[in-house]
Amino acid sequence: MHLTGPRRVLIPATAVTVIALIAAGMLGVASAEAPTTASPPPTVSVQGVAIEPIEQSASSATATTVYRQGMAGAVTDGQTKAQFLASSAGVTLGAVQSIVENGGYIGCTGNEVEYLGEQPDFGSPGVESYGGEVSVPRVAGAVAPVTSKPAVKHAKKKKSKAPVAKRASAAGCTLTAQVSLTYTIS
Numbered sequence: 001m002h003l004t005g006p007r008r009v010l011i012p013a014t015a016v017t018v019i020a021l022i023a024a025g026m027l028g029v030a031s032a033e034a035p036t037t038a039s040p041p042p043t044v045s046v047q048g049v050a051i052e053p054i055e056q057s058a059s060s061a062t063a064t065t066v067y068r069q070g071m072a073g074a075v076t077d078g079q080t081k082a083q084f085l086a087s088s089a090g091v092t093l094g095a096v097q098s099i100v101e102n103g104g105y106i107g108c109t110g111n112e113v114e115y116l117g118e119q120p121d122f123g124s125p126g127v128e129s130y131g132g133e134v135s136v137p138r139v140a141g142a143v144a145p146v147t148s149k150p151a152v153k154h155a156k157k158k159k160s161k162a163p164v165a166k167r168a169s170a171a172g173c174t175l176t177a178q179v180s181l182t183y184t185i186s
Helices: 006-031 059-086
Strands: 043-054 092-107 128-130 133-135 170-183
Touching: 006 133, 043 059, 059 092, 059 170
Parallel strands: none
Antiparallel strands: 043 170, 092 170, 128 133
């Protein structure tokens, strides 16, 4: 059987088209598998910190609420720092790329004042130290050491003095929360 006319041209043209489509498909796969050389967008990373007051004997629910308020404040602090750095560098602050909870701690000030309440979930257990204050997670069921007092007190004669008001000690506890934030810049 001999092909003549338009059929003679149609078969080779179809073969060329099929070969071209196969080649294009293979090149498309090869280009999709090629490594990309695009660099990641520029970023700015900051540490956000917030300090919140907390009752010395806070319950677990209260400590968790205060910690979450602290984390929200730390995010706001971090955003403010990132905006400052971006504007100082003459760039525009973009979207948040990552947020990392860095935990926190509870510290008390005053004469021999320690935190007696429940600990919130700071993300990782252990002793955290910052700014000279140290907080150790309280062990459930731990008993404070008892100091013994002398059984007999000897009365001393005192000269009467005018009453003097005692100075109030500025004792209080604070919870510090920390987060790391990374923003894109352009």
